Amino acid sequence: MKLIIALCSALLLSLSVAASADPIIIKYSHVVAENTPKGQAALKFKELAEKYLPGKVKVEVFPNSQLYGDGKEMEALLLGDVQIVAPALAKFGKYTKKLQVFDLPFLFDNIHAVDRFQRSPTGLALLDSMEDKGIIGLGFLHNGMKELSANVPLRTPEDAKGLKFRIMSSDVLEAQFKALDANPQKLAFAEVYQALQSGVVDGAENPWSNIYTKKFYEVQKYITESDHGVLDYMVVTNAKWWNGLPADIRKGLAKAMKESIAYGNKIALNDAADYRAKVIAAHKAKVIKLTKAQKAEWRKAMKPVWAQFEPAIGQDLINAALEANKPQKK
Ligand code: LMR
Numbered sequence: 001m002k003l004i005i006a007l008c009s010a011l012l013l014s015l016s017v018a019a020s021a022d023p024i025i026i027k028y029s030h031v032v033a034e035n036t037p038k039g040q041a042a043l044k045f046k047e048l049a050e051k052y053l054p055g056k057v058k059v060e061v062f063p064n065s066q067l068y069g070d071g072k073e074m075e076a077l078l079l080g081d082v083q084i085v086a087p088a089l090a091k092f093g094k095y096t097k098k099l100q101v102f103d104l105p106f107l108f109d110n111i112h113a114v115d116r117f118q119r120s121p122t123g124l125a126l127l128d129s130m131e132d133k134g135i136i137g138l139g140f141l142h143n144g145m146k147e148l149s150a151n152v153p154l155r156t157p158e159d160a161k162g163l164k165f166r167i168m169s170s171d172v173l174e175a176q177f178k179a180l181d182a183n184p185q186k187l188a189f190a191e192v193y194q195a196l197q198s199g200v201v202d203g204a205e206n207p208w209s210n211i212y213t214k215k216f217y218e219v220q221k222y223i224t225e226s227d228h229g230v231l232d233y234m235v236v237t238n239a240k241w242w243n244g245l246p247a248d249i250r251k252g253l254a255k256a257m258k259e260s261i262a263y264g265n266k267i268a269l270n271d272a273a274d275y276r277a278k279v280i281a282a283h284k285a286k287v288i289k290l291t292k293a294q295k296a297e298w299r300k301a302m303k304p305v306w307a308q309f310e311p312a313i314g315q316d317l318i319n320a321a322l323e324a325n326k327p328q329k330k
Contacts, residue, residue: 037085
């Protein structure tokens with residue numbers, strides 16, 4: 001009898017050890033294609049997290065809005081149905097107004113200025129701007145500067161008048177197109193191709209990697225190299241989940257995240273020209289370059305948006321972002 005009891009308890013013990021040794025499942029959901037900076041960063045995170053924490057974590061990556069699309073992914077994160085998402089900075093308006101700074105048109109001269117701002121103490125503090133909502137920022141991730149596109153050539157701000165433009169769910173972007181007397185329509189990313197194809201909207205604003213990988217160039221006749229704003233991301237997690245992880249797991253995941261972001265950022269900074277070249281090589285949409293004077297007109301038309309959102313964002317934050325346009329002194 002004693003032997004049976006001993007065997008049973010040994011069996012129970014081994015079962016519970018096996019159960020506690022089950023890997024923690026981490027779902028990372030996003031809306032873009034795998035061959036984009038974000039898609040690649042997510043896959044790199046999986047590779048590194050599973051390497052640093054063998055048998056302890058299993059990362060499942062869901063690209064292309066497969067699991068959750070816009071609108072649903074943040075809700076799912078807060079409900080604990082997904083552990084990591086990386087929405088565009090434009091999509092956090094419900095949780096903080098501070099990140100609206102990134103949507104102000106013509107605030108940043110280029111992606112390098114954006115990078116400097118994100119690395120500055122003011123920029124880094126934004127990662128904690130949604131903690132009271134239960135959201136922790138794990139890092140900023142680049143995509144790139146946005147280009148305008150439409151079925152008519154957009155050379156001056158007047159060309160956009162009366163056209164319908166798809167926008168992300170951002171009040172700043174809404175104001176930006178209203179400043180042009182155009183009609184902005186908030187639509188989920190997964191609906192953009194169809195909306196452009198069917199004429200539900202006439203135009204859009206996207207970085208080159210999204211224009212290429214989602215084939216928007218097939219359904220837009222013209223792409224204007226406006227670089228009028230930035231489309232970057234914040235990789236975020238559920239604060240309760242993150243803080244409840246065993247310390248060694250959190251440490252390993254933080255390391256994997258940092259390195260995966262560096263990897264994605266390198267792709268974003270180095271490959272924007274390649275995505276652009278591929279769009280041009282497809283010979284579908286015509287790329288319009290703006291003269292300096294034309295660009296100045298777009299800036300003048302969109303700039304009034306800053307004053308509208310300055311009270312919510314804060315002048316200090318806008319000034320800190322402008323400061324990043326000055327290359328650092330060596
Ligand atoms: C968009 O909705 O246009 C982007 O946020 C998609 C993305 O994640 O790059």
